[in-house]
Amino acid sequence: MYTIGFDIGSSSIKAALVEKATGKSIAVVSEPSVEMGMIALQNGWAEQHPDDWWQHVCNASKRLLKENGVSPDSITGIGISYQMHGLVVVDDKGIPLRNSIIWCDSRAVTIGQKAFDELGHNKCSEHLLNSPANFTASKLKWVKDNEPEIYARIYKFMLPGDYIAYKLSGKICSTISGLSEGIFWDFKTNSIANWFIEYYGIEENLIPDLVDTFSDQGGISEQGAKDSGLAIGTPIFYRAGDQPNNALSLNVFNPGEVAATGGTSGVMYAITDSLSVKESARVNNFAHVNYTTNNTRIGKMACINGAGIMYRWLMNNLKVSSYEEMNELAESVPIGSDGVTVHPFGNGAERVLNNKTLGTRMANINLNNHTKAHLCRAALEGIAFSFVYGMEIMKSDGIVPKVIRAGNDNLFRSEIFSNTISTLIGQEIEIYNTTGAIGAARACELHHGDFDAFGKHIMNNDYVMGFKPSKKSSSYTLAYNKWKKELELMLEHLVNTDE
Numbered sequence: 001m002y003t004i005g006f007d008i009g010s011s012s013i014k015a016a017l018v019e020k021a022t023g024k025s026i027a028v029v030s031e032p033s034v035e036m037g038m039i040a041l042q043n044g045w046a047e048q049h050p051d052d053w054w055q056h057v058c059n060a061s062k063r064l065l066k067e068n069g070v071s072p073d074s075i076t077g078i079g080i081s082y083q084m085h086g087l088v089v090v091d092d093k094g095i096p097l098r099n100s101i102i103w104c105d106s107r108a109v110t111i112g113q114k115a116f117d118e119l120g121h122n123k124c125s126e127h128l129l130n131s132p133a134n135f136t137a138s139k140l141k142w143v144k145d146n147e148p149e150i151y152a153r154i155y156k157f158m159l160p161g162d163y164i165a166y167k168l169s170g171k172i173c174s175t176i177s178g179l180s181e182g183i184f185w186d187f188k189t190n191s192i193a194n195w196f197i198e199y200y201g202i203e204e205n206l207i208p209d210l211v212d213t214f215s216d217q218g219g220i221s222e223q224g225a226k227d228s229g230l231a232i233g234t235p236i237f238y239r240a241g242d243q244p245n246n247a248l249s250l251n252v253f254n255p256g257e258v259a260a261t262g263g264t265s266g267v268m269y270a271i272t273d274s275l276s277v278k279e280s281a282r283v284n285n286f287a288h289v290n291y292t293t294n295n296t297r298i299g300k301m302a303c304i305n306g307a308g309i310m311y312r313w314l315m316n317n318l319k320v321s322s323y324e325e326m327n328e329l330a331e332s333v334p335i336g337s338d339g340v341t342v343h344p345f346g347n348g349a350e351r352v353l354n355n356k357t358l359g360t361r362m363a364n365i366n367l368n369n370h371t372k373a374h375l376c377r378a379a380l381e382g383i384a385f386s387f388v389y390g391m392e393i394m395k396s397d398g399i400v401p402k403v404i405r406a407g408n409d410n411l412f413r414s415e416i417f418s419n420t421i422s423t424l425i426g427q428e429i430e431i432y433n434t435t436g437a438i439g440a441a442r443a444c445e446l447h448h449g450d451f452d453a454f455g456k457h458i459m460n461n462d463y464v465m466g467f468k469p470s471k472k473s474s475s476y477t478l479a480y481n482k483w484k485k486e487l488e489l490m491l492e493h494l495v496n497t498d499e
Helices: 050-067 109-119 121-128 136-146 160-169 176-182 194-200 222-228 242-249 308-318 323-331 372-396 415-425 436-448 451-462 473-498
Strands: 002-008 013-019 025-031 075-082 088-090 156-158 236-241 257-262 266-272 284-287 298-304 341-345 359-363 403-407 429-432 463-467
Touching: 002 050, 002 160, 002 436, 013 050, 013 436, 025 050, 025 436, 050 160, 050 222, 075 160, 075 242, 075 436, 088 160, 109 121, 109 136, 109 194, 121 194, 136 176, 136 194, 156 160, 160 222, 160 236, 176 236, 176 284, 236 242, 236 436, 242 257, 242 266, 242 298, 242 436, 257 372, 266 372, 298 372, 308 323, 308 372, 323 372, 323 415, 341 372, 341 473, 359 473, 372 415, 372 473, 403 415, 415 429, 415 463, 415 473, 436 451, 451 463
Parallel strands: 002 075, 075 236, 257 403, 403 429
Antiparallel strands: 002 013, 013 025, 088 156, 257 266, 266 298, 284 298, 341 359, 429 463
């Protein structure tokens, strides 16, 4: 018997087939074969059509079954992970009314900031644990203000994973964790934030019904089975946004545990049982997957938009053949990159920088002495420094990291990158060879509540290695302080220019 996990990303859709009894990953496939594109009608906008995700989900599920000789009847559950903060709006027939406004679209930043100022920073922080910022609620408000004819036809809004679950099952629903990432949840009253959606003029009946994160969320419908190749009635047992799900995939559930990811964007996601929100304008606070009204588990998240995308841009423009080649070049340069610095903030507004759009900056390059090897090292260090900068913010908000777990992705495979973070934070980084899709598949069993067995499956199947803090900490600290000083000067210049 098996479970299947889907990870609905903005670059691709991944699907994992996992053996139910052992948690062993049997296969992972990715659709489409080339990276999905984004529709950018204006600078700072990013959209995708929800039915494109659905088509890739169907292709992926059919491939998993066919390539592994697995009968649809042997699939006992479906788990769904998805790109956070996206907005899908459908009419009363469940048909999308427009493209999805996805996570990296920054059109609603000013809407969220205005709400934060007018409703009061303290009230938003204490009740929502966040500034409304550029999240799903603010994007829905943008549609209301700018596309009133579309808004008037909305039956329900959904997050990307909700839409895929709907296409599979025919049932429209969401979770507390999902609503919290969209900034629709009041943590103080443990209910829908009616006062907030009233401020935006959003009707409560647009909000989907709620189901528990780990529960029977609906079986696959006749149409869903026809499209996906899965069996009618196969239950959806789990859904969560990609960052809470990545934490789950790394067995991060309890206070002091931190999950780190280094994909297109980079994230430090720390669990706390505190509702402290001192830095709510710069870090996100969401209901974690194991949050209940009786069990406070908050995921405090520092996001760096310009992470893996920075390293990929550099690889493409330096004309090197692979990340491995870049890492080898970087190893030939000492800590601190001989003074060269890279600030990788070229992928939109950065929340850790108070939603400033700073752009990427490469500095201190000597045209006689420095080479592409220096740029490779400076980029790895600059991205790592951004992670450390995010963790410093979270530490000031009460996070005390006890363990950091990360996936075995391109950035964390780099010894330079992992050692830099480990040394500056002062904690070992454990590396696990897992994916969000595998985690989502395994999470199908958590509706039984056995978190210990879940954790053993991860350790037994996925542990790769650990990176411990270096004894050369002074060199790392010197380089980081130089980078941070330059960042402060850039931010000060931006403020002065705006004035």
